[in-house]
Amino acid sequence: MFAQSKSPRFRSALAGTLGVGLVLGLAACGGDSKDESDTAGQSTIDCTPYSSFGDLKGKTITVYAGIVTPEDKAYTDSYKPFEKCTGVTVKYEGDKAFETQILVRAKAGNPPDLAIVPQPGLLKQLVATGKAVEAPAPVAANVDKFWGKDWKAYATVDGKFYAAPSGASVKSLVWYSPSAFKDKGYTVPTTLDELKTLSDKMVADKKKPWCAGIASGEATGWPITDWQEDMMLRLYGPETYDKWVNHEIPFNGPESTAALDAVGGYLKNPDYVNGGLGDVKSIASTAFQEGGLPILDGTCMMHRQASFYAANFPKETKVAADGDVFAFYLPGKDAASKPVLGGGEFNLAFSDRPEVKAFQTYLSTDTWANVKAKVSQGWVSANKGLDPNNLSNPIDKLAGVILLDPKTTFRFDGSDQMPAAVGSNAYWKQATSWITGQDTKTTVDNIEKAWPK
Amino acid sequence: MFDTAETTAEKFTQMFAAILLFAAVVGIILFIAGRFGGRRGDRVVAYSYLAPTLLMLTVGLVYPGVRTIYESFFDAAGDVFIGLDNYQTIFTDKDQLTVLTNTAVWVLLTPFIATGIGLLYAILIDRARLESFAKALIFLPMAISFVGASIIWKFIYAYRPDQADVQQIGLLNQIVVWLGGTPQLWLLDWPLNTLLLIVVMIWIQAGFAMTVLSAAIKAIPEDIIEAARLDGVGPWGMFRFVTLPAIRPAVVVVLTTIAIGVLKVFDIVRTMTGGQYDTSVIANEFYSQSFRSDNQGLGSALAVMLFVLVIPIVIYNIRHIRQSESL
Numbered sequence: 001m002f003a004q005s006k007s008p009r010f011r012s013a014l015a016g017t018l019g020v021g022l023v024l025g026l027a028a029c030g031g032d033s034k035d036e037s038d039t040a041g042q043s044t045i046d047c048t049p050y051s052s053f054g055d056l057k058g059k060t061i062t063v064y065a066g067i068v069t070p071e072d073k074a075y076t077d078s079y080k081p082f083e084k085c086t087g088v089t090v091k092y093e094g095d096k097a098f099e100t101q102i103l104v105r106a107k108a109g110n111p112p113d114l115a116i117v118p119q120p121g122l123l124k125q126l127v128a129t130g131k132a133v134e135a136p137a138p139v140a141a142n143v144d145k146f147w148g149k150d151w152k153a154y155a156t157v158d159g160k161f162y163a164a165p166s167g168a169s170v171k172s173l174v175w176y177s178p179s180a181f182k183d184k185g186y187t188v189p190t191t192l193d194e195l196k197t198l199s200d201k202m203v204a205d206k207k208k209p210w211c212a213g214i215a216s217g218e219a220t221g222w223p224i225t226d227w228q229e230d231m232m233l234r235l236y237g238p239e240t241y242d243k244w245v246n247h248e249i250p251f252n253g254p255e256s257t258a259a260l261d262a263v264g265g266y267l268k269n270p271d272y273v274n275g276g277l278g279d280v281k282s283i284a285s286t287a288f289q290e291g292g293l294p295i296l297d298g299t300c301m302m303h304r305q306a307s308f309y310a311a312n313f314p315k316e317t318k319v320a321a322d323g324d325v326f327a328f329y330l331p332g333k334d335a336a337s338k339p340v341l342g343g344g345e346f347n348l349a350f351s352d353r354p355e356v357k358a359f360q361t362y363l364s365t366d367t368w369a370n371v372k373a374k375v376s377q378g379w380v381s382a383n384k385g386l387d388p389n390n391l392s393n394p395i396d397k398l399a400g401v402i403l404l405d406p407k408t409t410f411r412f413d414g415s416d417q418m419p420a421a422v423g424s425n426a427y428w429k430q431a432t433s434w435i436t437g438q439d440t441k442t443t444v445d446n447i448e449k450a451w452p453k
Numbered sequence: 454m455f456d457t458a459e460t461t462a463e464k465f466t467q468m469f470a471a472i473l474l475f476a477a478v479v480g481i482i483l484f485i486a487g488r489f490g491g492r493r494g495d496r497v498v499a500y501s502y503l504a505p506t507l508l509m510l511t512v513g514l515v516y517p518g519v520r521t522i523y524e525s526f527f528d529a530a531g532d533v534f535i536g537l538d539n540y541q542t543i544f545t546d547k548d549q550l551t552v553l554t555n556t557a558v559w560v561l562l563t564p565f566i567a568t569g570i571g572l573l574y575a576i577l578i579d580r581a582r583l584e585s586f587a588k589a590l591i592f593l594p595m596a597i598s599f600v601g602a603s604i605i606w607k608f609i610y611a612y613r614p615d616q617a618d619v620q621q622i623g624l625l626n627q628i629v630v631w632l633g634g635t636p637q638l639w640l641l642d643w644p645l646n647t648l649l650l651i652v653v654m655i656w657i658q659a660g661f662a663m664t665v666l667s668a669a670i671k672a673i674p675e676d677i678i679e680a681a682r683l684d685g686v687g688p689w690g691m692f693r694f695v696t697l698p699a700i701r702p703a704v705v706v707v708l709t710t711i712a713i714g715v716l717k718v719f720d721i722v723r724t725m726t727g728g729q730y731d732t733s734v735i736a737n738e739f740y741s742q743s744f745r746s747d748n749q750g751l752g753s754a755l756a757v758m759l760f761v762l763v764i765p766i767v768i769y770n771i772r773h774i775r776q777s778e779s780l
Contacts, residue, residue: 216727217727218729218745219727276616279614281638282614282638285638421529424745425745436730
């Protein structure tokens, strides 16, 4: 059909169209790269806190991270005062495949100056490549001043301290509908026993108390690992938790088994789940992003998920203590203990050039934490110098208050610290099999077996 | 210049630099080749044209291949030589055996069913009215990427609970509900989930089989068909003794091409289940072991397995093409 119409005139018209299209395309592409530099922080910046970093004009620092659009903007914005006052240029590169690519780049001798590493396990792997450099003294001093000892320990390998923490997230949260709780006269539980009583009360009221979803592509199963870590931390305390994570006690030992059974008391209880989503098995096939949405429909009362889950509710949802949904702290065994499971990132450097050291130091200050808090949504840090009032949304504020509470015992997500063969393979896979019917003993035995010798 | 390009201008500069580099390399080769004339020069010309290809094959295929085989004899970190332990794991570990079983099911079912459907369809619509429209219908899925097709089918298999106020969003479950059944979690239970993933591959590949086989059917000489008709051959006889022998080379090419494609299947499994619920296959498992589970040795061994499994199919394919050429 087309063959006949390919006259010379048609061709020149086609060429013309293509040409115009190309020019328009160029114009469209060129447009957005220009206004990047003048959004935030153009107004007067007080450069006094930055004077100690000296003049770094003409120098460039490359940053590589797994944080991509739109969350990356808050990062680049938070670097601006530093760039303005020192004259340095920070080149930020976000990559969804960060976790595999950073290892490839480090091993190949092509690492960035600074990587934002989201797991202590990965940090250890990177240090093992021999390409990472130790944190300079001012960074270590800042971390001693602004973070708890546990945080410093996560970035210490063989007695050497490598990286200051960046952001943090709180995982020990239970999402609920404040209005539904108010209507039914439910109160936020303060101990694990109260949580169980509340769940039973909801069952008596003909409600499904819990909803959950663990499908997440190849990472399917991870929300159950968080559940078990939370239970481990609550039933046996932080010391046993650390031993469990570091494999000083076996994964199929009595503690681990009891913790998984405690999770089963909720997630494998057909009376408790899966509100608005189906039966127990439906947990395995429900996307984790959708696991808590039935709260909005009133078909589910509670959903245990980290602070970042806020982003999964529809835009018009009001996330606040007096809004459509909010979260409460997943209580400890008793009201006095406050174990918190969470996650976080670390700024690991691969270069000891002065400008990289200066930038690392900047990122470990309370100055940066507060600058970052002001430009972010869904971000919080465990930096004690952070003023919670700089956190604009209620859930960040809640997470910030929990993190900065002196009674809080923070523990990092355990599966993130376990060897990859367990933490990002066998544990997920076995947790998935467990929720679809495999018994607890087989599950913990299989995970123990997968632990690298 | 080798930094990541950020602005549009930089990207275009890099693009033009790459094109210039390519032109320069071709120019140099042509120049060298041009300096040798005459009969003896032919060899030099031939080799200088072959050189870049050979070089790239060595760097991009032979070296990584040999390196992968070498690494498959080492442990997870790639430090300690452990002999054939990784291969032993593949054939004894329960998870790995599931992977092998799944791969076998994929390779045994997909090529035959896809080719069968394609062949049947090609015969049915041959010289029918609206033939090209009917062909386009089954050929269209070929134009969809594996990931795109997987997402479409994920929706077809989607599950919503059996509750009064909940609507099904998945086609398959809606049909089940219309027929009076209860919605199922299709992708959870082995082996049904693997079979349902295979359906996606068949949906994509049947169009390919149909196109090639339809062309082959049309190439059967008219006089053979007429002779058979005069001999009073019925439709089944026509298919069995005329059509099938005549298009045999095409059928073999289609079967082997699909079989090789199926051995490498990765996108569908990764997009639809991520290899969870016991649906993993070798190509997916070797990626998971290498990059997620940090087990370089086992990952390499799985890649070698894949390579070994593809070889017989490729050899059969080449021999068959040679045979049919010599006829």
